[in-house]
Structures are given as structure tokens and as C-alpha cells.
Amino acid sequence: MSNAVFETNIEGLKLKSRGKVRDIYEVDDDTLLIVATDRISAFDVIIPTPIPGKGKVLTQMSLFWFEKFKDLVKNHVLESDPSNYPEPARSHAAILKDRSMLVKKAKPLPVECIVRGYITGSGWKDYKRTGKICGISLPEGLIESQELATPIFTPSTKGEVGEHDENISFEKVVDLVGEDVAQKIRDLSLRLYIEARDYAKERGVIIADTKFEFGIIDGEVTLIDEVLTPDSSRFWPLDGYEPGRSQPSFDKQFVRDYLESIKWDKTPPAPELPDDIVEKTMARYNEALERLTA
Template sequence: MTDIGELPGWTHVYSGKVRDLYVPTKLMTDDDSWTGDPLATSPVVLVVASDRVSAFDHLLEPPIPGKGAMLTALTHWWFDELPEVPNHLAHPLDDRLEALELPEVPDAVADRATLCRTLDMFPIECVVRGYLTGSGYKEYVETGAIGGFPLPAGLGDGDRLPEPIYTPAWKAPMGQHDENISYERTVELVGDVVAAQLRELSLEVFASASKKAEERGLILADTKFEFGADRATGIVTLADEVLTSDSSRYWDAAAYATGTTPAERMASFDKQIVRNWLAANWDQQGRPPVLPDEIVEQTADRYRELLDRLRG
């Protein structure tokens, strides 16, 4: 699934739908102590965001030009905007890393690569919703709640919630679907102390990010975070992509206030254009069709517009 192959000084160890992970080759070959699972033993990982795009659990063709670089730039921008939240960025002057003499990040992927400290990741997707829409709205219509969290009656698609809610999900193994779970289930998975930290941090980051988005004429409707424990200190640390078009739902505040249809009010800055086109042109049987050039271009434009508006 990787689209760039091997990188000088780095060994490819894993590919997700969008991201490819690499560890320093020297740590896998120079010392027997680094054998085994490289993500469990290497203190750093190079995360490279690809231009791949997926929908309905399928990878699609062609990729979205510049998507990986835009997601990476947005994540780094948000990390800078949230200095009070510990994150997984690796700094070359870190005493724990300086002695490793890490290889350089290759120029070919520099604009879409992030050098990170490896964490012991928690199997929880920390979802925060400020507005009722998407899968949350469907669950609300059926049950009057989301993840066991009861909501007031009479809410419609796109309505603002009385206050943001934390609705975690269990991160399923590769090839399986994530599963919405109750807060009590997160306690069973990670313990009561960590579960409380995940909820508190998620709501705090969402509140701060929502305010910054509002200042730029944007609504942060919902998002998901991932956290892990720092292997040296145990501190709960923000990881992976943060508040990007792939992990979050943003709407234009002016369109939300004046739009006359749901499509106008809640046009998101992500791959919804792709989902809509596939829903109208594919029965989800067999291989998905190739995306038309205009759908690819429109999607890239939405990603780019969000990045430009947030960064000013």
C-alpha cells in the first residue's frame, strides 16, 4: 500500500489507508536488541502521509494531489497552536534521541513527513461532537443517544448540541470496523485514571480548537483524537493527525447560518465530495470506479481552502 517505497536510512514497517510508517534502518540491523516488532522497540517513527484517499472502506484511484502535504501541514500548525498539550513530535535535541544520530528525513517526503516519538497507544478513538450529524445523528434518531450518552429530544441533522460531548470508539484491528463504545467500556480498556484523562484532554482540545476555528469563520462540528503514553514518563500524549480534514468535520460558518438545504449548510472541507459521488455512481459491489478528474480537483480544492483559512 505504500506509494513511495523505501527511503534512504529508513525501513518501511507498516502502511495504513493513508499513512506509511518507517523506522531507522540502523536500529533494526546494528544491534540484536532491536529485533522483534520495530514499532515496539524503536524510540522514533517517521510518519509519511500519502495522497491516498479512501471511502466506504476501499482505497480509491486516483489519489488526491497534495493531500498528504496538506494534512501534515495542518497537523503541525495545530500542534503549534496547542503548546499546552503534550504531543508526539520528536525534537532532534531531545536527550533521548540525540545519541541515536538519526538519519535525515529525505527531501522526497519532507513536506509530508513527521518524525515522532513512539508511544504506547491507547486503543481508543477519542471522538468529540459539538454538532449532531453523520453517524452520530443516525444513532440519535434510532436511540435518542450517542454511545449511551442521552441527548434532548427533537434535535435535527446539523443542530448544535447543548454542549460538546465525548463519544469514544474502540480502535478495531486492521480490516475490522471501529466500534462506538460507552465511557464505562473505556474504563475497562485503559483504567479509570487514563479514561478520565482522555475524556478531559479531548474536550479541552476541542474547546480550544473550536474557538480558533470560529475566529476564522469556521465551525468545528466534530473530530477524533488519538493518544498514547510516553514510554519514558507515562504522560498521556496527543498523537497521529490532529484536527485535519480527514479526522474532523469543518463547516463554513456563513453558509451554515444562511444555507437553505443541508448540503449548503453543512458542506464540509474534506472528502465528502468523493463520498457523494461514489454513493451516486457505485453500488458498493466489487471494485469502486475511478474518480473523475473534476471530483479529484474539487476535493483537493476543499482540503487546500481549509488549510489556507486556518493559517490565515
């Protein structure tokens, strides 16, 4: 996949971190350059096979939602056109185009803000075992992929690369960030999810669940990282949706399903993906972008 960007090396900028998908560079004391590569992870492990163009889809979709929600919550985006970046980033405009954002540096909160609107994935497994999702009691008799009467907030810790996130209670979130901030990020997460869910459904996409991240900038809770992308969410086509089974998806569930099918033990190193899985995944990502942002 010669046109894929597995990692970047921006000469003249200090690499701050290389995450599961994003390479983050220090521009100055207040500014970061976030570059979405074409890496893909599953079960918290980076897959050695990139998905060409994936980073561009993630960036363009995040920018769309940041703009859509800007009146609800501040975000960290300063600029996304590389021709307007300061040097030396501007000199790398060709590789940064459509897959990067210049952002204001935030103090990230140590919480993954997960909202679930449908019972699926690990939530379905948890419910079958305990009748609850992440400790939240739910009615008896729910079936796989069923829409919940009310979306639920199921936060987790942030695992480092190669580590699994750990579900935590709201009380633990309060311990980590304080009551006022905990209530704000919970309420914002639920409101953002509901607005996005309703918007997406009009465009033939079900957002089954998603993850938001927040940080503090100038003392204010700020939306950061990525927003409602195929990497941070489960997207299902509305057409053909049928509770009681797993659903076809626009997101990386497609890759997860393949890895489950080959009985990978979910520990590094991950296996390579075959060409047909790469091509189908690319098509899923691109269709999600088209449906939601066109």
C-alpha cells in the same frame, strides 16, 4: 496524477506499517518517521485514486495544531524539516518535504477519541433511530447539523485497515486503559475540541466533529498521529451554515457524498474517483489549510 504520492518506499528504513494514509518507518528504537501520502479513504476503505498534495495539507495542519496545543498536552513531534533528519531519511528530503514528521515512539492507546459538537453523519442516523448518539441520550426534536448544547465524547475502537471502528461506552474505555487515563483522554479531547472549535469559528470554519489519538510516552499521556485535519474532522464553512440539512464541507465528506451518490456498497475494492471530484477535493483541503493556519 503524476505529482501525487500514493505510497513511499524509503530505502534504508524499515517499513513498520502502511495505513489508510500514512506510511510509518522505524528510524531507531525510539523514533519513527511518519509520512502522509496522498491516499484517501472513505468508509474505512482506501480509494485507489490519490488526491495530489493531500498529505502535505494533513501534515502542515497537524503541525500547526500540535504547536498550538503544546502547553495543554505533550505531543510526539521531534522534527519536521527533512534536512535535519538522520540518514537515510535525510537523503529522501525531496519526497519527505512538507509531508513528514520525525516522532518519538509511543505506546498507542486502543481508543479513537471522538468529540461531536454537531449532530451529523452517523451520529444523525443514530439519533433518528434511537434518540441517542452512541448510547448518549439527547433532547427530542434536534435537527440535522444542529449544534449540541454541550460537545459529547463518543469513543470507538481502532479498526485495522479495511475494518470498521466500533463505538464503545466510556466504561469500556476504562476497561481498556484504566480509569485515570480514560478520564484524562476524555477531558483532554473535550478541551482541545472546544478550543479548536472557538478558534476555527473566528476564521469562518465550523468544526462539527473530530477524532484525537493518544499514546503513552515516558509514562505520560501524549497527543499523537494527526490533529484536527480534514481527514480526522468534519469542517464546514460558517458562511451559509443552516441547520436542518447536510452542509457543504472542506473535508473528505465531499468524497463520501460522491461515493454515496453512485450507490457503492462500501466494500473493497473502492471505485476510482473522477477528475472533477479529485480537483474539488484538493481545493477543499487547501482552503481549509489556508483559513485555519494563515
